[in-house]
Amino acid sequence: MLGHMSARPPTIRERRLAGELRRLRETTTPLNLEEAAERLGWSKTKLSRIENAIRRVTSAEVQEMLALYGLSGPRCDALVDFCKTSRQRGWWDTYEASLPTDYATYMGLEAEAEWLNSYTMGLVHGLMQTDDYTFHVVKSILMRFAPVSEVERRVAARMARQRAWLEREEPARLWTVLDEMALKRVIGDPEVMRAQYRRIIELADLPNVMLQIMPFGAGGHPGVVGSFAILGFPERFTPDVVYVENMTSALYIEEEREVHTYALAFEQMAAMALSPRESLAMIEQLAGQ
Structure with missing residues (x-):
């Protein structure tokens, strides 16, 4: 359990991931925090800490959450991949599109x-x-x-x-x-x-x-x-x-x-x-x- 606890402040990517996971629960399901945690077999505290980037989330946990929220395909894969690099800090990717x-x-x-x-x-x-x-x-x-x-x-x-x-x-x-x-x-x-x-x-x-x-x-x-x-x-x-x-x-x-x-x-x-x-x-x- 301690290995999953954040020993230092979250990176920007971890904040972004946490915010997206929270947004997906709120917009794609009728589940509140307690109901989603129960469906996942987790405590309400654990899910809350993940959604607030206080607790590090693993790619396997992200997959569980996205499955519950009904997300699949390329977007699901992209979020799982994003989780794997969420601890990175520093320069972000260069931009080319109109909304970089x-x-x-x-x-x-x-x-x-x-x-x-x-x-x-x-x-x-x-x-x-x-x-x-x-x-x-x-x-x-x-x-x-x-x-x-x-x-x-x-x-x-x-x-x-x-x-x-x-x-x-x-x-x-x-x-x-x-x-x-x-x-x-x-x-x-x-x-x-x-x-x-x-x-x-x-x-x-x-x-x-x-x-x-x-x-x-x-x-x-x-x-x-x-x-x-x-x-x-x-x-x-x-x-x-x-x-x-x-x-x-x-x-x-x-x-x-x-x-x-x-x-x-x-x-x-x-x-x-x-x-x-x-x-x-x-x-x-x-x-x-």
Whole structure:
């Protein structure tokens, strides 16, 4: 029994697997936690700990669960294979499709996060983007040579991501530091930017949003090397995760010492940035131009 207990925090893949197993039980069967555990011949505690990524699950146990939930074929095989690699950490697979694996993974983590602290250097934070702004970002930067249909699917995914955040019973707390360049860089045209400024002002008024601007005059700071996000989760045994994205892939940082370094960097940057009131005044000025 002890061999199955998690001696260290779960990896992102283990969280994803646990979340998918829980989702499958809830959406494909009428079984509650206790009923499913009884059908499997397990205790309610065991199944609960598996679904919350507190207990490591074996591929054989995954097969038992999926059989109960009526899942078979390629999708079942894929989840069993995923279980075998669920303890992996570090770089994830590079992405090629319009909804890359890294982005889908991040959306899943973001949807479960209790809070997000982020620094965005070149663009407005994804949760704050308007659909027009997102379209021009995806079309001109992320998917420059992709068909319009793929671009539109990516935009739709980002808008769904925003709705999921805003419509949660308790939306994740967002504390974002935007570099001044993200506001001054014209994406699309001036009208697109004015609408984007208004959207930021609207969201900044929410009780779960803290917005600060890192002005050009602040000089050097830890964020000049690139954007990053720190995600915190409500589960007691779930560690904070740092997400760093580049052009072709993404890095998930889970080691406590490295996450702590990013947390200290964010605190330093928040102290160097404009206050929320000063930041809002800057954006209001830009919106009026």
